[in-house]
Amino acid sequence: MSGGSPVNPFDLSETIVAQATPPGRGALAIVRLSGPNAHAIARDALERWPAAPRAATLSTVRDASGAELDQAVVIRYDAPASFTGEDAAEIITHGGLVVPTTVVAALLARGARVARPGEFTRRALLNGKLDILQAEATGDLVSADSRAAQRVALRQLDGGLSRRVLALRDELIGLEALIAYDIDFPEEDDGPVAPARILAATDRSIDALAQLLATARAGELVREGAVVVLAGAPNVGKSSLFNALIGERRAIVTDIPGTTRDAIEAVIDTPTLPLRLVDTAGMRDALDPVERLGVEVSESYVSRAAVVLACADSEASAAAIGEVLRGRTTAPIVAVRTKADLRESATELVSIGMKIGAMSAFEVSAETGAGLDALIAAVERIVSSDAAPLETDAPLLTQERHRYAVGRALDEVRAFRGAWQTDALPAPVAAVHLREAVTALEDLIGVVDVEQVLDEVFRRFCVGK
Numbered sequence: 001m002s003g004g005s006p007v008n009p010f011d012l013s014e015t016i017v018a019q020a021t022p023p024g025r026g027a028l029a030i031v032r033l034s035g036p037n038a039h040a041i042a043r044d045a046l047e048r049w050p051a052a053p054r055a056a057t058l059s060t061v062r063d064a065s066g067a068e069l070d071q072a073v074v075i076r077y078d079a080p081a082s083f084t085g086e087d088a089a090e091i092i093t094h095g096g097l098v099v100p101t102t103v104v105a106a107l108l109a110r111g112a113r114v115a116r117p118g119e120f121t122r123r124a125l126l127n128g129k130l131d132i133l134q135a136e137a138t139g140d141l142v143s144a145d146s147r148a149a150q151r152v153a154l155r156q157l158d159g160g161l162s163r164r165v166l167a168l169r170d171e172l173i174g175l176e177a178l179i180a181y182d183i184d185f186p187e188e189d190d191g192p193v194a195p196a197r198i199l200a201a202t203d204r205s206i207d208a209l210a211q212l213l214a215t216a217r218a219g220e221l222v223r224e225g226a227v228v229v230l231a232g233a234p235n236v237g238k239s240s241l242f243n244a245l246i247g248e249r250r251a252i253v254t255d256i257p258g259t260t261r262d263a264i265e266a267v268i269d270t271p272t273l274p275l276r277l278v279d280t281a282g283m284r285d286a287l288d289p290v291e292r293l294g295v296e297v298s299e300s301y302v303s304r305a306a307v308v309l310a311c312a313d314s315e316a317s318a319a320a321i322g323e324v325l326r327g328r329t330t331a332p333i334v335a336v337r338t339k340a341d342l343r344e345s346a347t348e349l350v351s352i353g354m355k356i357g358a359m360s361a362f363e364v365s366a367e368t369g370a371g372l373d374a375l376i377a378a379v380e381r382i383v384s385s386d387a388a389p390l391e392t393d394a395p396l397l398t399q400e401r402h403r404y405a406v407g408r409a410l411d412e413v414r415a416f417r418g419a420w421q422t423d424a425l426p427a428p429v430a431a432v433h434l435r436e437a438v439t440a441l442e443d444l445i446g447v448v449d450v451e452q453v454l455d456e457v458f459r460r461f462c463v464g465k
């Protein structure tokens, strides 16, 4: 059936099949089938077919020649009440490399074709079960590599962002309707629509768009993780601390200053945000060219860190790193006194902190594990102020695509406001900016409906009198 001709992902007349679980040893696997012939194809391969949708039925699966392949649990879905909106079936087979593959082959032999990546979700989209943002969230949820990413994707899957964007777009369409009315009845002096009302509505839209756009920073932190850089003079114990924080020996530790040359990264998955912890080369005026390159990498990480952990094991090393960091970063700097098990005196913590530019220093020992949890908690507190939108239920912009669309809409509404307020452009021309803003938001959610403005005009103002 798949023959040599290319697959058309928009062709909904074909029935698609795929193993929905990863291949390999496992107790169970799920084979998913969707499309107009899904029921007929599955029925033909199964000894018992579920009498009702959404009920589990134990059944024998057979290949085209009638040979038994597995005892499987089958769930039938009737269109439109399925993930894709089509007739569908899920066959829960035994796992492993062979059983699910032979079950898929048995369904292919009966006329299904192999689904392309994401094709089930694409069909759900085409059948109106999901919008683009939700489809995107499905992908984000599957590829989530942190608890924060999981939480945000789930929220987006629930349609929160789509609803917010739709509401913003509806407000802009309402605004277009006000303007259209004004254009149609210019002789009515100030018109029935007070200009102040239009300006107020415009400002509300600008505020709302700007607020949504501001969540992009939190979205980026969820996606990329907050970069937390361990910086300090050579040999102060950065790599040891790095290993202790991630609970794994990743970075090489020796008592030779200048051991670390390359930046080494690892992710700590805190409930707030993933932290991308980076161990760097000790910062000093290195003579060795390789070490010098390492120091340059350290500097570049420091300049784009969300938080810098300035490590020192003495007042001298504190003064050295304090000097290096000054002017190199705008990120919050946390002073860390390493090797706490070898600490000199209590007053030393304060002077180390001051030399780095803080009130005091956190005291940690890679050797004993002391102070590690408190340090991570402090970092979490600092990054969570950047990630404030994560704490609320407000929807979040998580992709560059989102940021671009909302930024474009905001620019256009601002341009409209400028033109409208100064009478710089005739109203119909100024209104083009609003149309552009609406289009930007519609591109984001995948809705395009130009008739809607007209509908709105007639609904609100009964112009057809």
Ligand SMILES: Nc1nc2c(ncn2[C@@H]2O[C@H](COP(=O)(O)OP(=O)(O)OP(=O)(O)O)[C@@H](O)[C@H]2O)c(=O)[nH]1
Pocket: 232, 233, 234, 235, 236, 237, 238, 239, 240, 241, 252, 253, 254, 255, 256, 257, 258, 259, 260, 261, 280, 281, 282, 283, 338, 339, 340, 341, 342, 364, 365, 366, 367, 368
């Ligand atoms: N007692 C004690 N020694 C430590 C501790 N942390 C590190 N050290 C020792 O300090 C020395 C340097 O440790 P590293 O972790 O390699 O230091 P670094 O800052 O990464 O050094 P460079 O990569 O050269 O910049 C090693 O001999 C470690 O064993 C600690 O918590 N307690």
Ligand SMILES: [Mg+2]
Pocket: 238, 239, 240, 251, 252, 253, 259, 260, 280, 281, 282
């Ligand atoms: Mg090191």
